[in-house]
Every structure is written in C-alpha cells, then in structure tokens.
Amino acid sequence: MEHLFSFNCPVCGQKLTLDGNSFRCPSGHSFDRARSGYVNLLLPDGKHAKLPGDNRQMVNARREFLEKGFYRPMADALCRELVRELTGKGNLTLLDAGCGEGYYTRLAYDALVQAGISVQLLGLDISKFAAEKAAKRFRPEEPVHIGAASIFHMPVEDESCDVVMTLFAPFCREEFLRVLKKDGLFAMVIPGARHLYGLKQAVYDQPYLNEVQDYPIEGMTFLRSVPVDDTITLHGDEIMSLFMMTPYYYKTSTEGQQRAAALEQLTTETSFEILLYRKA
C-alpha cells in the first residue's frame, strides 16, 4: 500500500514513493523494502559505520524487557500527553527518531488511533536489527514506514512532521527543527536522576546519579516536563535483559557483569522525564 507520507531519497533528497516492494525517487534511485517491512536508507559509503547503533543482542534484550511492561507507566504517560496535545487535529505525521524495536512507536500509534486522531507514522533507527523488529510490529495496511537511517541525517522532508518524538536516543536539534512543521510538537523522554539507581548499586562500586539538566532548546518553546517515577522488581533473566539493553553493561567491568548475573532479584527505581516543546 502506498502511503501519502514517506521518506526522501538519501541520495538526491527527492520524495520516495513505494512501488511494489521498492521505494523509488524520480531520478531512479531505488531502495528495497525488506520482507519484515523496513527500508534500509543507509548509504553504503561507510559514512555511518562508526555510528553506534544497537547490536542484535541489545535489541533483543530491549524487546524482552519492554514487553514485560516494566516501563509501561511511562509509555502510558507519554501517550496521554500526545493525545492531550493532538486532540482535535487530524492527518498528522509523527516521526519516532531512534525508534529502536518499536515498543513506544506501536503504543503511540495505537493511542492516537484510539483517540480518533488520524496519524501516519515514520520510525527511524540506525540499527537494522532494531528497524527490522520495529517494522514487524505493524501490518502492511497500516500507514507506517520504518527506515534504517541516522538521526543526524534524516531522509525526511523539511517541515513535514507534526510531531517528532525521541526516547533515549541521540539528540540532533538541527534535524528535529528542520523536519518539524511550524508549531510542531517535540516530545523527548530522558532518564531522571535516580533512573535505575538500584541496578547501578548492584553492579558499580560507586553508583552515581544521572545528570539531569534544564533542557532549553533553541528554536523551541518549552511546554512542560512530566516526571514518571516508579519502583520495579525484577527476577532472573529480566535483570540481565535490563542490564544488557543499557549502556551500563558495556561500560561495566567483568566483575560487575558477574555480580549482575548472580542476582536473583533486583528492586530498582525507574525515573523518567517526558519533556514537551513546540517549535517556535
């Protein structure tokens, strides 16, 4: 099915349209859609090779963990904020920048549709493993495109998005501002100071609080910040899934990793800030 809204050609910047199972631009550049439904828009010039997309192990760990619902309160709060801001509007385009394996992408889509808000959705992630898993969350007839591409060079038309959301993914002000329409909504979720403090206590000799700063963004008007705090208790494999989906695992000594692997139960705070802005 062809959707109104799509990606731009990463080679020449013209609009891509879906033709059979390929996205093509008027100049004949063509990008095949994988069987899972995502399209790889990373150019094979090695330019992206150094960018730190999540590997298969991290993507699988995140899928396992998120599906258990431990972060669902934050997802629900984000969806409430989106619905609150977007009620009464229609024909919207929402971009999930750094969508990962698509947990929040799917929930946001469902929440908006359920609220009677018609929305087309784009999801981008530099990790092909993540993009593939995200794409599989959607049916072909749903107005959703998932692509593998970098946040720092998004194959997305200028001023084409009503909403950009980004959760725990790299931040690129210029790109987010470029693709947002005037008055477009920007929703960003960042970890709060005490997020996963219990996990850090378990694996680090000297656990530290996350640094949370006021987050003024030039070119955007700050609307509000919505904190979501919770305490979760994990058992067995859930602990390793959480650990392996975070950067902590990859920054922790073997000893710290073994400490985590030996845990039978872990109780930890979770803490998020949902930050909402409007493009000025």
Ligand SMILES: C[S@@+](CC[C@H](N)C(=O)[O-])C[C@H]1O[C@@H](n2cnc3c(N)ncnc32)[C@H](O)[C@@H]1O
């Ligand atoms: C912590 S994960 C968050 C994923 C998802 N938003 C979520 O909350 O479940 C960060 C994601 O950013 C992606 N990423 C890292 N660098 C990127 C870049 N330059 N462009 C696009 N995605 C990137 C990773 O591949 C990973 O999927």
Ligand SMILES: [Zn+2]
């Ligand atoms: Zn082209």
